[in-house]
Amino acid sequence: MRALIRQRFFVVLVVLVLMIIFFSITQEKFLSGPNISAILTSSSILWIASMGLTFVMLSGGFDLSIGSMLALTGIGMGWFLNEAGLPVALAIIATIALGAILGGLVNGILIGKLGLSFLVVTLGSLILFRGLTNFWSQSKTTQVISPFLDALAYGSTFGVPNPVWVMLATYLVMLYVQKYTFFGRDIYAVGGNMEAARLSGIRTSRTLIAVYAISGGLAALAAVMQDARIGAASPQVGENLVFSAAAAVLLGGTAFSGGVGGVSGTVVGVLFLGVLQNGLSVAGVESYWQQIITGLILIGAITLDYAQRKGIRFRRPAAIS
Amino acid sequence: MSAQAPANPTVPFLRAEQLRKSYGGVQALKGVDFELYPGEVHGLCGENGSGKSTLLKILSAQIQTDAGATFVNEAPVSFKSPVETLSAGIATVTQERTLVPQLSVAENVMLGHTKARKLWGIDWRGTRDRATEILAKLNVVEDVNTPVSELPPGQAQLVEIARAISGDMRVLILDEPTSSLSTSEVESLFSAVGRLRKHGVAIVFISHRMAEVFEICDRITVLRDGERVSSGPIGDYTPDKVVADMLGRELSAFHGDDEHVEYSQAIAEFEGLGLERRFEDVSFSLGQGEVLGIAGLVGAGHSELVESVFGLHPDYTGAIKVHGQSVELRDPSRAMRQKIAFVPGDRKVQGLVLDMSVLENAIMASTSLRGRARNPRPSDAVDFVKKCIEQFSIVTHSLETPVVRLSGGNQQKVLLSKWIGTEPEILVLDEPTRGVDVGAKSEIYRILLAQREKGMSILVSSSEVPELLTLCDRIVVMHRGRVAGIVSREHADEDVILRMAMGHE
Numbered sequence: 001m002r003a004l005i006r007q008r009f010f011v012v013l014v015v016l017v018l019m020i021i022f023f024s025i026t027q028e029k030f031l032s033g034p035n036i037s038a039i040l041t042s043s044s045i046l047w048i049a050s051m052g053l054t055f056v057m058l059s060g061g062f063d064l065s066i067g068s069m070l071a072l073t074g075i076g077m078g079w080f081l082n083e084a085g086l087p088v089a090l091a092i093i094a095t096i097a098l099g100a101i102l103g104g105l106v107n108g109i110l111i112g113k114l115g116l117s118f119l120v121v122t123l124g125s126l127i128l129f130r131g132l133t134n135f136w137s138q139s140k141t142t143q144v145i146s147p148f149l150d151a152l153a154y155g156s157t158f159g160v161p162n163p164v165w166v167m168l169a170t171y172l173v174m175l176y177v178q179k180y181t182f183f184g185r186d187i188y189a190v191g192g193n194m195e196a197a198r199l200s201g202i203r204t205s206r207t208l209i210a211v212y213a214i215s216g217g218l219a220a221l222a223a224v225m226q227d228a229r230i231g232a233a234s235p236q237v238g239e240n241l242v243f244s245a246a247a248a249v250l251l252g253g254t255a256f257s258g259g260v261g262g263v264s265g266t267v268v269g270v271l272f273l274g275v276l277q278n279g280l281s282v283a284g285v286e287s288y289w290q291q292i293i294t295g296l297i298l299i300g301a302i303t304l305d306y307a308q309r310k311g312i313r314f315r316r317p318a319a320i321s
Numbered sequence: 322m323s324a325q326a327p328a329n330p331t332v333p334f335l336r337a338e339q340l341r342k343s344y345g346g347v348q349a350l351k352g353v354d355f356e357l358y359p360g361e362v363h364g365l366c367g368e369n370g371s372g373k374s375t376l377l378k379i380l381s382a383q384i385q386t387d388a389g390a391t392f393v394n395e396a397p398v399s400f401k402s403p404v405e406t407l408s409a410g411i412a413t414v415t416q417e418r419t420l421v422p423q424l425s426v427a428e429n430v431m432l433g434h435t436k437a438r439k440l441w442g443i444d445w446r447g448t449r450d451r452a453t454e455i456l457a458k459l460n461v462v463e464d465v466n467t468p469v470s471e472l473p474p475g476q477a478q479l480v481e482i483a484r485a486i487s488g489d490m491r492v493l494i495l496d497e498p499t500s501s502l503s504t505s506e507v508e509s510l511f512s513a514v515g516r517l518r519k520h521g522v523a524i525v526f527i528s529h530r531m532a533e534v535f536e537i538c539d540r541i542t543v544l545r546d547g548e549r550v551s552s553g554p555i556g557d558y559t560p561d562k563v564v565a566d567m568l569g570r571e572l573s574a575f576h577g578d579d580e581h582v583e584y585s586q587a588i589a590e591f592e593g594l595g596l597e598r599r600f601e602d603v604s605f606s607l608g609q610g611e612v613l614g615i616a617g618l619v620g621a622g623h624s625e626l627v628e629s630v631f632g633l634h635p636d637y638t639g640a641i642k643v644h645g646q647s648v649e650l651r652d653p654s655r656a657m658r659q660k661i662a663f664v665p666g667d668r669k670v671q672g673l674v675l676d677m678s679v680l681e682n683a684i685m686a687s688t689s690l691r692g693r694a695r696n697p698r699p700s701d702a703v704d705f706v707k708k709c710i711e712q713f714s715i716v717t718h719s720l721e722t723p724v725v726r727l728s729g730g731n732q733q734k735v736l737l738s739k740w741i742g743t744e745p746e747i748l749v750l751d752e753p754t755r756g757v758d759v760g761a762k763s764e765i766y767r768i769l770l771a772q773r774e775k776g777m778s779i780l781v782s783s784s785e786v787p788e789l790l791t792l793c794d795r796i797v798v799m800h801r802g803r804v805a806g807i808v809s810r811e812h813a814d815e816d817v818i819l820r821m822a823m824g825h826e
Contacts, residue, residue, distance in 0.1 A: 181697055182689075182697040184697070186689075189681075192675065193675065195671050196672055196673055199653050199663065199665060200686040202689050259677070
């Protein structure tokens with residue numbers, strides 16, 4: 001419990017729990033099985049993409065291009081399945097590989113190897129990937145029909161919707177990498193103090209390239225889920241994804257400056273946004289109120305976090321013996 | 322904008338009485354008096370750690386004194402921030418650059434002053450004219466439209482000084498102003514200082530170069546261990562007396578063991594090393610199992626020299642041999658593969674990831690050297706850290722405590738553990754006890770000497786001479802980027818080393 005309180009996302013977690021209690025008292029259907037499933041499955045794309053963005057932000061960077069990457073790899077998924085005629089499993093693997101390679105080669109090499117600004121590079125790739133998406137699809141939406149994808153989006157296993165299994169698997173793999181691999185710890189070192197990491201013999205450029213490749217790969221996995229949900233590959237998807245994902249990661253306590261936070265916090269952040277949206281929709285609140293409330297809470301959470309850390313700073317001298 | 326009091330040379334313009342300041346348990350100032358008269362150049366001398374910087378920081382209100390009082394024209398004042406001292410006419414130029422590199426020389430000089438304004442906005446011509454006028458006083462004929470980033474370091478330093486004198490200043494504090502200046506730039510500076518003195522401005526001058534102090538100062542105050550040892554007109558002093566006052570009679574408090582490793586066989590040889598604007602033509606060799614010190618005063622190039630040994634300056638020139646084999650140490654991981662470890666001088670910037678735990682910091686280098694095992698916390702590395710915590714008496718709540726919570730001395734010991742854990746043959750350290758209290762200092766010395774016992778060769782750069790005398794078997798003394806001499810410990814004392822480092826003789 002103490003370890004939980006010390007987490008940076010603790011405040012958001014408390015608000016989330018209060019929110020769940022409030023909605024479940026005011027709306028009888030809120031805690032019903034179908035509604036819980038709806039909250040989770042409608043968050044699946046945001047969830048998966050935010051995991052990748054968490055790693056990028058832990059490394060001290062940012063990836064503006066995830067929304068365009070989602071659209072581009074979504075079109076890629078349709079092409080692999082319809083035009084290239086790949087079996088669905090291979091098409092999924094090819095899609096994820098496409099995302100990882102583009103993320104690693106374009107964003108990763110320019111940021112990690114050449115040391116260019118992540119804002120400039122990913123802003124460029126945001127526009128580039130969107131352009132490629134429109135070029136490849138001729139700005140047209142194409143049907144993507146496969147029984148497997150249909151089951152992936154709408155089927156259940158052991159009574160739990162399949163998207164939830166995908167979300168859980170993504171989270172657990174990312175948590176393992178973050179916590180129990182060298183690479184995961186290197187991300188924290190690079191994000192916390194790039195110079196010290198380099199002087200410790202950590203290959204900082206390799207770490208950064210991998211981080212952006214993962215971000216691209218997970219955006220592609222999110223694209224697979226997206227195609228499966230709507231049964232089509234659309235060039236218009238994902239335009240607001242990066243804003244929601246950034247909000248989820250920041251609410252989850254990962255610092256913009258890098259080196260602090262993690263994927264567990266991002267889970268809290270994604271659920272927070274999902275519950276808020278669902279609760280307000282079920283209550284019939286207009287969508288602009290959702291935006292206003294989400295924005296206020298995001299600013300509030302970050303201010304609170306800042307105040308908290310200031311407090312720790314003030315107390316710190318006493319802790320030194 | 323400043324206190325317009327008549328310049329009376331018999332009443333000090335600025336006076337400090339019984340200033341005290343301590344950091345943690347360390348007393349940096351133990352009741353220091355200081356007087357500064359209008360129209361004098363006052364040299365402030367003292368070794369690193371004597372309390373010079375603390376005194377300056379209090380006078381310019383960068384920090385607050387614990388006890389004591391400050392007077393301007395004998396009226397008590399208590400400045401709360403550098404802005405207040407500045408508006409009282411007290412300007413400071415430190416070694417830290419405070420210019421905005423992207424802005425022009427003119428804008429930098431006038432930064433912070435009310436810019437000449439016209440109805441439609443800033444009067445750029447007026448700003449430029451005023452800046453040109455001030456720079457002319459320093460004999461700087463640079464085009465004032467040049468961005469500061471394009472200036473050589475010496476010129477930038479002069480711009481910094483120009484900014485300090487651009488207001489109507491009564492006191493100008495110059496902390497090591499000449500360390501990055503060429504000879505002709507020093508002359509320009511000194512003639513400008515002479516002019517300011519004639520106008521009744523009081524100047525505090527700090528330099529490690531004895532010749533400069535005697536060339537320009539009217540009075541001298543010597544500090545040692547946070548106390549004022551002596552103060553008086555320059556005529557009462559000789560360079561020898563200043564050095565003697567700086568050192569005091571008693572010898573350094575720490576005695577290294579009397580064990581002495583005789584230089585027998587070289588493990589690493591350095592021939593004709595150079596780095597642009599930092600050091601040149603530096604040759605020496607590091608003996609098997611010896612502790613070799615690199616002494617130098619601020620700006621002598623000793624820090625950059627040891628950084629080059631760890632590959633931090635890939636554009637160094639000259640030859641390096643390890644075990645008789647030529648090696649190119651152009652990046653840290655190559656240096657690590659040669660079994661070289663490096664404890665950097667700035668542990669917060671270069672050494673530690675402050676938000677990460679004691680354990681993760683301590684194993685960071687040894688694990689990355691070993692390559693990618695699956696388990697990022699190999700049990701032997703963890704055991705090693707536990708052993709270090711015990712042996713080096715590192716005070717930490719647990720292995721998982723973020724290092725930012727530790728005191729400076731304990732952080733430094735974590736950093737030492739991190740690098741000793743890589744089992745190096747050559748351990749390179751830059752300022753190993755910077756910002757560390759006295760108790761932790763002697764523990765760090767003990768740790769280092771214990772490594773020598775185990776046969777490790779140690780190269781340590783420091784600007785604290787007593788530290789080198791405690792640790793080292795031989796000492797390479799640097800002066801302005803060149804080797805001034807190499808002395809072995811039995812022939813070395815503080816006096817000899819300081820004279821060499823100051824270029825005196």
